[in-house]
Amino acid sequence: MKVSLIFLLLLPVCLAKPFHQKGLFDFMLEDEGSADIPATEEPIFPGLGPVCPFRCQCHLRVVQCSDLGLDKVPKDLPSDTTLLDLQNNKITEIKEGDFKHLKDLHALILVNNKISKISPAAFAPLKKLERLYLSKNNLKELPENMPKSLQELRAHENEITKLRKVVFNGLNQMIVVELGTNPLKSSGIENGAFQGMKKLSYIRISDSNITGIPRGLPPSLTELHLDGNKINKVDAESLNGLANLAKLGLSFNKITSVDNSTLANVPHLRELHLNNNELSKVPSGLAEHKYIQVVYLHNNKISSVGTNDFCPPGYNTKKASYSGVSLFSNPVQYWEIQPSTFRCVYERSAIQIGNYK
Amino acid sequence: MKEYVLLLFFALCSAKPLIGPSYFTLKNIMLQDMEDADDDDNNNSLFPTREPILPLIPFDIFPVCPFGCQCYMRVVHCSDLGLTSIPSNIPLDTRMIDLQNNKIKEVKENDLKGLTSLYALALNNNKIFKIHPKAFQSTKKLRRLYLSHNQLTEIPDNLPKSLAELRIHANKVKKIHKEAFKGMKSLHVLEMSANPLHNAGIEPGAFEGVTVYHIRIAEAKLTSVPKELPSSLLELHLDDNKISMIELEDFIRYKDLQRLGLGNNKIKDVENGSLANTPSLREIHLERNKLKKVPPGLPYLKYLQVVFLHNNNIPKVGVNDFCPTERSMKKALYSGISLFNNPMKYWEVQPSTFRCILSRNSVQLGNLRK
Numbered sequence: 001m002k003v004s005l006i007f008l009l010l011l012p013v014c015l016a017k018p019f020h021q022k023g024l025f026d027f028m029l030e031d032e033g034s035a036d037i038p039a040t041e042e043p044i045f046p047g048l049g050p051v052c053p054f055r056c057q058c059h060l061r062v063v064q065c066s067d068l069g070l071d072k073v074p075k076d077l078p079s080d081t082t083l084l085d086l087q088n089n090k091i092t093e094i095k096e097g098d099f100k101h102l103k104d105l106h107a108l109i110l111v112n113n114k115i116s117k118i119s120p121a122a123f124a125p126l127k128k129l130e131r132l133y134l135s136k137n138n139l140k141e142l143p144e145n146m147p148k149s150l151q152e153l154r155a156h157e158n159e160i161t162k163l164r165k166v167v168f169n170g171l172n173q174m175i176v177v178e179l180g181t182n183p184l185k186s187s188g189i190e191n192g193a194f195q196g197m198k199k200l201s202y203i204r205i206s207d208s209n210i211t212g213i214p215r216g217l218p219p220s221l222t223e224l225h226l227d228g229n230k231i232n233k234v235d236a237e238s239l240n241g242l243a244n245l246a247k248l249g250l251s252f253n254k255i256t257s258v259d260n261s262t263l264a265n266v267p268h269l270r271e272l273h274l275n276n277n278e279l280s281k282v283p284s285g286l287a288e289h290k291y292i293q294v295v296y297l298h299n300n301k302i303s304s305v306g307t308n309d310f311c312p313p314g315y316n317t318k319k320a321s322y323s324g325v326s327l328f329s330n331p332v333q334y335w336e337i338q339p340s341t342f343r344c345v346y347e348r349s350a351i352q353i354g355n356y357k
Numbered sequence: 358m359k360e361y362v363l364l365l366f367f368a369l370c371s372a373k374p375l376i377g378p379s380y381f382t383l384k385n386i387m388l389q390d391m392e393d394a395d396d397d398d399n400n401n402s403l404f405p406t407r408e409p410i411l412p413l414i415p416f417d418i419f420p421v422c423p424f425g426c427q428c429y430m431r432v433v434h435c436s437d438l439g440l441t442s443i444p445s446n447i448p449l450d451t452r453m454i455d456l457q458n459n460k461i462k463e464v465k466e467n468d469l470k471g472l473t474s475l476y477a478l479a480l481n482n483n484k485i486f487k488i489h490p491k492a493f494q495s496t497k498k499l500r501r502l503y504l505s506h507n508q509l510t511e512i513p514d515n516l517p518k519s520l521a522e523l524r525i526h527a528n529k530v531k532k533i534h535k536e537a538f539k540g541m542k543s544l545h546v547l548e549m550s551a552n553p554l555h556n557a558g559i560e561p562g563a564f565e566g567v568t569v570y571h572i573r574i575a576e577a578k579l580t581s582v583p584k585e586l587p588s589s590l591l592e593l594h595l596d597d598n599k600i601s602m603i604e605l606e607d608f609i610r611y612k613d614l615q616r617l618g619l620g621n622n623k624i625k626d627v628e629n630g631s632l633a634n635t636p637s638l639r640e641i642h643l644e645r646n647k648l649k650k651v652p653p654g655l656p657y658l659k660y661l662q663v664v665f666l667h668n669n670n671i672p673k674v675g676v677n678d679f680c681p682t683e684r685s686m687k688k689a690l691y692s693g694i695s696l697f698n699n700p701m702k703y704w705e706v707q708p709s710t711f712r713c714i715l716s717r718n719s720v721q722l723g724n725l726r727k
Contacts, residue, residue, distance in 0.1 A: 043667060043695035043721045054640060054663075055594050055618060057546050057571050067505060067526040067550060088505070088526070111457075112482070135437060135458065156437040156458070176427055180437055202427055207439075225425055249425060271424060 051076065061104070065089070073098040080104050087111040087133075094118040094143075100125045107131040111154075118143040130173070134158065142167045154178040163189045169196035180206035180225075192216030205229070206249075213238035225249035227273065234258040234274075234283075239265045251275045251296060258283035263292070275299050275326065282309040287318075294324040298352070302330040305337045311344035318344050326352045421446050431474070435459070443468040453477040457503070464488040470495050477501040481524070488513040504528065505548070512537040512549075520544050527551040535560040538567045550575040550594075559583055574598070575618070582607040582619075594618035596642070603627040603652075608634040620665065621645040627652035636660075644668050644695065651678040656688065663693040667721070671699040674706045680713035690715040696722050 052058035053074035056065035061082040065074060070089040077084065079101040091113040098119075099105065105126050115137040122143070123129065129147040135156035142155060144167055151173050160182040168174070174197040184205060194200060195216045203221065205214075207228035212235060217224065219241050227249045234250065236259035245266045255277040263269065263285030274283065275296040280303060286292060287308055295310075310325065312318060322345045327337075334353040342351055422428035423444035426435035431452040435444060440459040447454060449471045461483040468489075469475065475496045486508040492515075493499065499517040505526035512525065512533050518540040530552035538544060547569050554577040562585070569587045573594040580599050588610040600622040608614060614635040624646040632638065632654040640663040643652065648669040655661060656679060664679070674696065681688050691714045696703075703722040711720050 043665065043693065043697070054616065054642065055573065055575075055596075057592075059545070064522075064546070066524070067548065154436070175429075176434070178437065204425070223427075227425075247424065273424065 052078065066109075077102060083107045083109075085109040086113070089113050091115055092117070094122045096121045098122055103127055105129055107133075109133045110137065112136040114138055116140070120145055123147055135178075146171060148173065150174055152176040152178075155182070157181040160184055161188045163193045165190045165193050165196060168194060171196065172198045174200050176202040178202075178204045180204050180208065180228075182208050184208040184210060186211045186214070189214050194218055201244075204249075217242060219243060221245055223247040223249075227251045227253070229253050231255055232278075234262050236261040236265050242266050243268060245269055247271045249273045251277070253277050255279060260284050263289045267291070270294065270320070272296070282306070284309075286310050287312045290318060291320050293320050293322055295322070296324070296326045297330070298326040299329040302327065302332050305332055305341055307338045307341050310341055321346050321350075323347060323350050324352075325350060328352050328354055421448050423447065436479075447472065450474050453479075455479045456483070458482045460484055462486060464492045466491045468492060472496050473498065475499050477503075479503040480507070481505040481526075483507055485509060490515045493517045500543075516541070518542070522546040524548040525552070530554055530558075532558045533560060533563045535562045537563055539565075541567055544569050546571045548573045550577065550597075552577055554578060556580055556583060559585065561585055573618075584610065586611070588612065590614055592616040592618075596620040596622070598622050600624055603631050605629075605631050607631055611635060613637055615660075616640045618642045619646070623647055625649065629653045632658060639663065639689075641665070651675070655679050656681040656686075659687060660689050662689050662691055662715075664691065665693070665695045666699070667695040668698040671696065672701050674701060674710055676707045676710050679710060688713055690719075692716075692719050694720045696720070 052063070053065060055068050056063055056074065058064070058078060061080055062085070063077055063081045063083070064085045066085050066087045066089070068089055070086065070091060072091055073086065073094065081102055082104050084102070084105060084107070087109050091110065092115060094115060094117070096119040099122060102125060106128055108126070108129060108131070111133050112135070115134070116139065118139070120143065123146055126147045128149055130149055130151040132146065132150055132152070133154045135154050135158070137158050139155060139158040139160055141160060141162050146153070146167070148170060150171055152175060156178055160179065161184060163179070163184065177194070177200065192215065194203060194214070195218050197218055198220060200218045200220055202223045203217070204225035206225055210226060210229040210231060212231055212233065213226065215238050217238065221242055222244050224245060224247070231250060231253040232255060234255055234257070239245065239262060242265065246268055248266065248269060248271070251273045255274065256279065258274070258279070262283065268291055269289065270291050271294040272292060273296040276299040279297065279300040282297065282302060282305055286295060287310060305327065310322070325345070337353060345351060422433070423435060423446055425438050426433055426444065428448055428451070431448070431450055433447055433451050433454045436455050437458045440456065440461060442461055443456065443464065451472055452474055453476055457479045461480065462485060464480070464485060464487070466489040469492055473495055476498055478496070478499060478501070481503045482505070484507065485504065488509070496517050497519060499519055500521040502516065502520055502522070503524045505524050505528070507528050509525065509528040509530055510532070511530055514534070514536065516523070520541050521543050522545065526548050530549060531554060544567050550573050554574060556579055564585055564587045567587050568589040570589060571592040572586055572590060574583070575594055576597040578599060579595060580601060582595065582600060582603065584607065586593065590611045591613055593611065593614060596618045600619065601624060603624060603626070605628045608631060612634060615637050616639060617635070620642045621644070624643065625648065627648070632652060636658065637660055638658050639660045641661065642665040644665040645668040648666065648671055650671055651666065651674055655664060656677060679691065679694065691711070694711070694714065706722065714720060
């Protein structure tokens with residue numbers, strides 16, 4: 001490490017041409033001519049070549065420049081960089097040439113800056129970028145032309161109001177999209193916006209202003225997290241075809257009803273969080289569902305629980321046993337729930353009923 | 358009878374939900390196998406880049422992963438979830454956990470228990486004020502620990518000896534105990550800026566036996582260059598402090614220093630000979646200080662290429678302030694000298710002052726504001 005650092009630092013020295021006496025006042029005059037450089041700005045010295053930016057750490061192709069108060073992306077980053085961490089700075093804009101030459105970059109961390117603008121061509125050189133973290137910025141929209149190699153996109157806590165199909169189209173390596181805490185409404189999500197991502201496995205749009213489950217979700221989806229929104233109804237149609245969905249998070253919404261065929265549309269669901277909603281009854285279809293193991297229903301308005309709400313009438317229909325069912329903080333009194341309701345649960349600690357105040 | 362029913366339910370309700378013990382133990386066995394199979398210590402990359410394994414959902418042994426987090430390729434991502442504590446069901450073979458931007462207050466004794474493969478842990482941007490002294494007992498391979506933007510008042514005790522990088526920016530650290538870094542033989546990067554740290558807060562001997570290459574203690578309350586930092590230092594960044602003077606002995610331990618950042622302090626004077634202790638210096642930043650002259654000794658620093666002196670009180674520059682007098686003396690050419698915003702008349706600076714620069718763009722003079 002030491003040797004390579006020295007080498008890097010010495011590189012400009014070795015590349016330097018022998019000193020030539022220039023016209024005596026040349027550089028001074030030039031300096032006078034360039035009086036437009038704002039006095040408080042950092043000096044700009046061209047031709048230093050790629051070195052580790054001052055105060056950053058460059059080690060094992062990781063360039064670590066977090067918490068430095070930078071207001072722009074440093075120039076001349078080592079071109080073999082694989083991870084660039086620029087979090088907690090004051091960068092306001094990503095410009096076209098900011099990442100040129102960074103053809104090996106795998107991960108770009110821009111979390112917690114003040115970015116409101118990303119040049120459409122800025123990410124074009126990043127042919128190998130897999131992870132792009134843009135959380136905690138001031139973006140109103142996601143950038144177009146994100147690299148096709150992208151696997152993970154995080155843009156939590158921005159000012160995004162619109163999700164357009166064209167932004168995601170063709171991002172066929174994408175696995176994770178995290179867009180929570182944005183002022184995003186259902187009307188801002190274009191129909192089928194996510195459909196263009198063939199491998200997409202995880203979507204999270206929590207703590208936003210969504211009023212319904214987005215339509216046209218890709219069938220590859222295994223997790224969908226929409227907690228903390230304003231959804232008032234679980235509409236079976238939007239979950240149709242999600243044969244791989246295993247986890248569905250819908251807690252802290254305003255859901256009053258769950259369509260009858262909802263659970264049938266997601267045959268491989270294992271975990272369903274519907275706590276802190278306004279449900280008046282247990283969603284139908286749980287008893288017939290083969291794989292469901294965790295159902296959160298606490299903090300709702302469920303006033304009665306039927307003996308066939310959770311378990312099938314006979315035995316041996318359910319493949320997986322429940323490992324977690326929560327019903328506390330509902331108007332239903334626990335002594336009103338027939339013990340046989342949970343006849344298909346073998347682990348008695350899996351059920352939480354009481355504590356209703 | 359009624360009491361009995363109540364009691365029974367009480368027992369039910371106080372039990373923790375979730376995690377069917379059956380598949381949990383099965384998973385444990387599996388993880389142990391995996392660990393033996395690909396325990397590659399040499400792979401230091403934070404984000405392994407192999408083809409991801411798409412979860413095809415093996416139903417009876419569904420991977421244990423905290424709800425809302427993503428667990429793949431031994432990386433557990435739980436950022437931005439509003440978590441108030443570290444989730445309990447983290448797969449034991451995890452190499453990296455990202456818990457940034459949550460509301461975690463405490464790292465408890467058993468939070469990281471059994472995570473023996475853990476390589477990187479990001480806890481930055483939480484509300485951590487307390488770390489249990491035994492919290493890191495299992496994580497014997499932890500290399501990178503990110504604790505920036507929390508509420509810690511001191512460097513936690515008993516951090517893993519394996520640490521290579523510790524970032525604890527923007528906390529409330531006032532004290533570095535003598536034992537804080539004890540035995541951390543491979544600690545290379547230490548970032549602890551933006552803490553209310555005074556010189557007196559660094560206990561003597563705190564860095565003994567540690568070979569850190571890069572230390573940054575910017576935006577703190579230092580009034581002089583700390584003298585007991587590791588002698589292995591290649592980079593020292595002390596910008597935005599209250600250092601008023603560079604004394605003869607300040608760098609006596611730091612013979613390998615290559616980059617020195619002292620911008621935005623209150624330095625009035627660099628004592629003659631103090632820079633002779635750092636013969637490998639390549640870059641020195643002294644901008645935004647109160648210097649009255651160019652620091653002495655620059656021509657003798659053979660490798661020095663960048664000198665920032667803008668925004669000081671330097672009224673004039675001597676013809677031999679930067680370049681050696683003997684022609685035979687080898688010296689790297691300067692690639693950056695900044696002198697603007699000093700009360701000097703640039704037309705009085707002899708052109709030969711900069712006879713050892715890389716190109717004429719390497720010097721920035723003028724721009725003195727009235």
